[in-house]
Amino acid sequence: MLKIKLSQTTPNPLQLKLECIPGELHALVGPSGSGKTTALRTIAGLNNASSGKIECDGELWFEANEINGTTTALSPAQRSCGFLFQQYALFPHLNAIENVCIPLYNSINSLAERRVLAQQWLDRMGIGELANRMPNQLSGGQQQRVALARALARSPKILLLDEPFSAIDAPTRQSLYKTLANLRKDLNIPILLVTHDLREADLLADRITVIDQGVGLQTAPPQVLFERPRNSRVAELVGINNMFEGVFSAGKLSWNGSTQVFDVIDKGKIPPNTPVAWVIPAEGLSLHAQVTAQSIEVIVDQISALGQIAVIQLRTTEGSHTIIWEASAAEVKRLSLELGSRSYVEMDASQIHIMPLRPINDPRRFTN
Template sequence: MTANPPGLSVQARVERGAFTLDASLRAAPGEVLAVLGPNGSGKSTLLGALAGLVPLTAGRIVLDGTVLDDASTGAFVEASHRPVGFVFQDYRLFPHLSVLDNVAFSPSVRGRSRAEARAVAQAWLDRLGLAEHARRRPAGLSGGQAQRVALARALAGAPGLLLLDEPLSALDARTRLDVQTELRRHLADFDGPCLLVTHDPLEALVLADRLVVLEEGRVVQEGTPSEVARRPSTEYVARLVGLNLYSGVADGPVVALEGGGSFVVPDHDDRGEVLVALRPSAVTVSDAPPGRSSARNTWPATITGLTLLTDRVRLDLDGSPSALVDVTPAAVADLALEPGQEVWLSAKAVDVEVYRRTPAVED
């Protein structure tokens, strides 16, 4: 019989009312796996199953050869006995305990004596630059300090698996950037697999080795950050990484789009179902039909929204096809762009990337 490989192996089916999570994934020792998906996609259900808070309806969870949950045999390790560290979105620090005792709680529930647990906790506070706050209560901490205490508590129990549920979402933008850098350093030193649930694509790209995307309880795409960013498989993933994505049928260099309209694409001879990706910055906006131009794709659209994104403005346009387009604030002023205005869009064929549609990842 083949031994289970080290790391985390999950084949999880969880039925909760009308919702079903049905997902498979693997994470190697030392690997950071970011789990992304829209609200209601099953991210929290997955973390709950791994932590032992939600039992599987079917499937099994194995960590470093140890079965944590197997619905077919009834094997189930209670949450308090799983070698799992969990950093919650709201940190969930014990308000009546000092920082030191919050961190010591983790090794104490793993069987360490009070003195041993406090010694381990103090070492983690020293390591994370929190020693001066050891006697404070959580109410006296800043958001960044509370996040580090929650991380120290999770790591102090010497877990084999680390779960991070939106660990930076409660921080302001400036603190988030500082803590993100610090978190990346500590994750690099963690020997076990780590699952990071996040809504922030930048956070996932910075912290994770691989991405797994959930939609409606199923894995729809997985791969390295660069693989997912270059070839998104669903509209949600495309918008997450800042791309327009269209489904269509190719007939040589022309792709007829499912939602209406078509694109001319470069160097393409195949036929069949494809996906077409187009960067918002590769689309040109004008207030009249383009004249003689090198752009082989032009179509009218109506502006439905404008959003300021630091140094640029993102336009949401309804047309055949609809599109997200990035322009400069100067272009908005020069063209007097506003919601309800009809404009013309154009894109060069060389800026349109086409690839064969692949099915969602099977569970």
């Protein structure tokens, strides 16, 4: 198991706590400059935090505090990390098998044995026949497979992936996803993936940690994260469309700028008359051609067709709130939706999730 608790203020702020068990893929997501790569480099020993602790498989890799300073800091070579970079980082003067042999020099003296093991890893990556090719003779996907073979060649205790698929075309990326999924079953080690692509994190990760300005805001399985973000900043960072503001008090949620009031389960965590942010998933919305007892009148502001799916932008006649709704082409036709037309949306209050409303400069958004 990998256990991390890090804190530093300069030069790159970082406040992060997470655990990753063997066989788990844990994704770190957040905007550019949020500290994702800094976290990986600190785990690998390329950076050191001002305080905190890093443990892997029961071994202490790093420990420091404000009183005693750094008391333990294994070098990158002493930490059993496999590190896969975005830009492959292959040695251009070495062929594929020679690149994979590099991390084996300190553990295997025999050149023949190193080459046998390196060839086995290239075979597992499905590129065994390319062993003697130079990096400039390989496609981007093939280079990344060589880099992954090299990262795994010395049987690391953890695998760190720093946006490894971002420079690769979509078909190759899908193929590498399958390779990684198959490897996970056999490796049984913690895997940390840094990515800016939420769809990628949702597809691959068992859990996701959202990082903003160097601070871990929330760790949760993908479904929980997208349906029940911890606060409004998390909701913003994971791209939730339908987020609104209101006031919550004793199970009643009022909607700012509207007379609409929803009955929402009160879990006792939010004081009465507290301004909140709230979200509702797509499954909690339904659109109707005729008015119903619980419906809200909306006007169609925009229709964006994406193949057989249309993204509909609706505007409430009361409060001018924007609601995003996705529908099939058949549904658009059934409801006779067109620009400027009126329709009626119902919201399932049981699927509404309320959370603290925190401005970006409010440090309480990190924990509440």
